[in-house]
Amino acid sequence: MLRAFFISLSKASWAQRSISRLGFARRASRRFVAGETLEEAIRAVEDLNREGLVATLDHLGENTAKAEDAVGAAQEVLELIEAIHLSGVKANVSIKLSQLGINLNEDLCRDLYLKILESARNSGNFIRVDMEDSSLTQKTINMVLSAVRSGYTNTGIVIQAYLRRSCEDIQTLIASNIPVRLCKGAxxxxxxxxxxxxxxxNRSYDDLAETLMTAGARWIYASADPRWPAFAAFATHDERRIDHIRRLEPALSARREWFEFQMLYGIRRDLQKALTASGYTVRVYVPYGTHWYPYFMRRLAERPANVWFFIKNLFRS
Ligand SMILES: Cc1cc2nc3c(=O)[nH]c(=O)nc-3n(C[C@H](O)[C@H](O)[C@H](O)COP(=O)(O)OP(=O)(O)OC[C@H]3O[C@@H](n4cnc5c(N)ncnc54)[C@H](O)[C@@H]3O)c2cc1C
Known part of the structure; x- marks a missing residue:
């Protein structure tokens, strides 16, 4: 009920207009968002790198309403790729196709995505395409498949365990050697x-995780580029899911470079550090920018305790 309420708020433009302006909301969002500027985001990644964690940076934005905004969003990503290169931080990039205008004009979106892939490839970087709501699942898969088939292997995608179709989609992606981040779905x-x-x-997550772990071996030996992240990325803070993956390691004689764990900035830092200390690669998803509102609402939706945290910030203002 609470989850549905916050997810619908995340899409309501009237709520976005009023809540984004509130100082206490902006302050509360900073628990999950590294800052509004690229410089703040790079500093956050430097801090993570010092602790042995790697990152994926996301310039926040989604559901772009005008073509010029999609072009502007792509320009921000190009600047991000350049900043990662110049600063030497250990980070790749996550993008959303609705930010690049997939709902406005698919050709424009494809051109912008390929431009981003070209720039990333030139600086040895990797672009993960986040998965959005189910109206975009097939379009996102098609876009990534077509980029990989035209030679851009420095890209990957996300599969959501809550979708019934995911067990088929994951086979299509494995068959095309496309790196997959597995999440529950937001x-x-x-x-x-x-x-x-x-x-x-959870059952679906465990099954899909096993499929990905098994596929990792074939991919690693087939075509892995050492500059790209592991074939399988397990994005979860759920310790039971993580334990399940760790139990698969000896059962499948799996190697740690086949997979990585991913978590969100500001969530379960203790677990991020503990897994790093045990020798796993942990990649933190670091969002930044001024369009923090829908991302922040989805984080509130995930956990009722976050709503109390939000309310506490209201009373601190
Ligand atoms: C790196 C990364 C990338 C992602 N990319 C996508 C994507 O592209 N598309 C998509 O639909 N979803 C994405 N997600 C979100 C994901 O689908 C889930 O909504 C989110 O991760 C919560 O699920 P969970 O697996 O952590 O399990 P849950 O069962 O929701 O949570 C397990 C435990 O994690 C902690 N936790 C989880 N969420 C929060 C929170 N918001 N605040 C505080 N503690 C929390 C709590 O301790 C909780 O008990 C991503 C998540 C991660 C980590």
């Missing part, structure tokens, strides 16, 4: 296309 989807209970989502 949007509100109807029961005919997404599992409705947490138990079902």
């Amino acid at each position: 949007y509100k989807e109807p029961a005919n296309i997404a599992f409705a209970t947490m138990d079902e989502v």
Whole structure:
């Protein structure tokens, strides 16, 4: 109920206009967002790198309404790629296709995505395409498949365990050697296309994780470029899911370079550090920029305790 409420708030433009202006909301968002500027984001990654963590940087933005905004968003990503290169931080980049205008004009979106891939390839970087709501699942898969088929292997995608279709999608992606980040899924989807209970989502996550771990071996030996991240990225803060993956390691004689764990900036830092200390690669998703509102609302939706944290900030103002 609370989850559905915050997810619908994340999409409501009236709420975005009023909440984004509030000082206490901006202050509360800073728990999950590294800052509004590129410089702040790079500094956050330097801090993570010092602790042995790597990062994926996301210049926040989604559902762009005008073509010129999509072009502007792509320009920000090009500047981000340049800044990563110049600063030497250990980070790749995450993008959203709705930010590049996929809902406005697919050709424009494809051109911008390929321009980003070209620039990333020139500076030895990798672009992960985040997965958004189910209206974009097939379009996102098609866009990434077509980029890889035209020679851009420095890109990967995200699979959401809550979608019933994911066990088929993951096979398509594995067959094309496309690196996959596996997450549970952060949007509100109807029961005919997404599992409705947490138990079902968790079971799906464990099954898909096993599929990815098994595929990792073939990919590593087939075509891995050492500059790209591991084939399988397990994006979760759920210790049971993480334990399941760790138990698969000896069972599959898996090697640690086949996979990495990923977590969100500001969430379970203790677990991020503990896994790093145990010798795993942990990549932190570091969002930054002024369009923090929908991302922040999804983080509130995930956990009722975050709402109390939000309210506490209101009373501190
Ligand atoms: C690196 C990364 C990239 C992602 N990319 C995408 C994407 O492209 N598309 C997409 O739909 N979703 C994405 N997600 C979000 C994901 O789908 C989940 O909504 C989110 O990760 C919460 O699920 P969980 O696996 O952590 O498990 P949960 O069962 O939700 O949480 C497990 C535990 O993690 C902690 N936790 C989880 N969320 C929070 C929070 N918001 N605040 C505080 N503690 C929390 C709590 O301790 C909780 O008990 C991404 C997540 C990560 C980590």
